[in-house]
Amino acid sequence: MSTESPIAPTAPPLTKKALTADHPTWCPGCGDFAVLASFYKMLEKRQLPHQNIVTLAGIGCSSRFPYFVNSHGAHFIHGRAVPFASGVSLSRPDVHVFLFGGDGDGFSIGGNHLEHGARKNIRLTYVIMDNFVYGLTKKQTSPTSPIGYRSKTDPTGAIDQPVNPIKKLITAGATFVARSHATQVNHMIQMMERAHDHDGFSVVEILSECVEFFPGAFDAANPRKNGQFQIIEEKTWDGSAEDEARHDVTDEIAAYKLAGLPFPGLFGVFYDAARPTKNALEQKWINSSREKSRHASDLELLQASFDRIK
Ligand SMILES: Cc1ncc(C[n+]2csc(CCOP(=O)(O)OP(=O)(O)O)c2C)c(N)n1
Numbered sequence: 631m632s633t634e635s636p637i638a639p640t641a642p643p644l645t646k647k648a649l650t651a652d653h654p655t656w657c658p659g660c661g662d663f664a665v666l667a668s669f670y671k672m673l674e675k676r677q678l679p680h681q682n683i684v685t686l687a688g689i690g691c692s693s694r695f696p697y698f699v700n701s702h703g704a705h706f707i708h709g710r711a712v713p714f715a716s717g718v719s720l721s722r723p724d725v726h727v728f729l730f731g732g733d734g735d736g737f738s739i740g741g742n743h744l745e746h747g748a749r750k751n752i753r754l755t756y757v758i759m760d761n762f763v764y765g766l767t768k769k770q771t772s773p774t775s776p777i778g779y780r781s782k783t784d785p786t787g788a789i790d791q792p793v794n795p796i797k798k799l800i801t802a803g804a805t806f807v808a809r810s811h812a813t814q815v816n817h818m819i820q821m822m823e824r825a826h827d828h829d830g831f832s833v834v835e836i837l838s839e840c841v842e843f844f845p846g847a848f849d850a851a852n853p854r855k856n857g858q859f860q861i862i863e864e865k866t867w868d869g870s871a872e873d874e875a876r877h878d879v880t881d882e883i884a885a886y887k888l889a890g891l892p893f894p895g896l897f898g899v900f901y902d903a904a905r906p907t908k909n910a911l912e913q914k915w916i917n918s919s920r921e922k923s924r925h926a927s928d929l930e931l932l933q934a935s936f937d938r939i940k
């Protein structure tokens with residue numbers, strides 16, 4: 631006789647307390663604290679089943695993120711988090727993979743993996759905390775450091791053209807690309823929510839100040855420091871004259887052009903387009919293979935393969 635209770639236990643509400651793991655070890659004032667707080671808030675708002683949340687990261691200050699979230703997770707190898715997250719996403723359709731990391735992790739050592747994750751349109755949400763520097767290793771030039779930035783690797787000032795993250799993501803094939811600022815909590819929550827809703831490779835670049843090695847880097851977009859936080863006005867498709875001038879998030883060329891505005895540029899959703907995910911395409915292929923093999927078990931299929939090569 632079954633000992634299972636016929637009444638399914640109701641899960642307690644997902645709260646910040648339930649989501650909090652270790653106390654963050656970032657420097658006081660680091661922008662990453664606000665990103666973490668926004669992530670907790672977004673999950674609380676969404677009430678995702680706790681057991682379906684996965685937080686992964688590479689290496690860097692920002693990549694310490696999974697230590698601070700009580701969920702399934704891993705702090706992985708520098709620059710290799712996208713392939714790891716892709717494997718989790720493809721093999722576990724029941725979970726949502728949230729990936730975190732920095733500009734060095736994502737655009738330098740992990741740049742190639744980022745490109746392939748994006749073109750394959752793997753279903754996951756990637757939050758890149760861009761501080762324009764390698765924070766953890768104490769101030770080296772990163773791929774997003776502006777020309778002239780003085781660091782331990784460029785003591786006389788950076789000379790290389792920086793990566794434009796939004797342009798790079800659009801051309802790589804990411805199907806959702808947004809940008810936010812760590813001083814704008816409500817905006818970060820909105821962007822994370824939209825990224826989470828998106829069925830595909832969704833990325834939010836968040837300008838997150840490294841107060842230790844690049845203080846003031848993002849003041850130009852911080853209204854509390856006399857900067858301007860300018861948001862992209864998206865088309866509402868209401869047929870009005872004003873709507874003509876608004877941004878069509880499905881227009882790749884328009885998104886690319888917006889991404890080319892001078893620093894600090896605009897914030898919000900640049901690109902949001904529908905394209906089949908690798909998850910869906912692969913599942914189709916798995917289903918048809920299973921039908922062809924008359925739903926043989928994995929062990930039976932493996933045995934049949936061995937028998938063929940005997
Ligand atoms: C294979 C490998 N190469 C280099 C390093 C050293 N390393 C650790 S983190 C890091 C860069 C971190 O910068 P970023 O990704 O921007 O994160 P931040 O610390 O700024 O948040 C580097 C070069 C490493 N851990 N592993």
Ligand code: SF4
Nearest residue numbers: 657660691765840841
């Ligand atoms: S070194 Fe910079 S990025 Fe790292 S925790 Fe400190 S302020 Fe944040």
Ligand SMILES: [Mg+2]
Nearest residue numbers: 732733763764
């Ligand atoms: Mg960095």
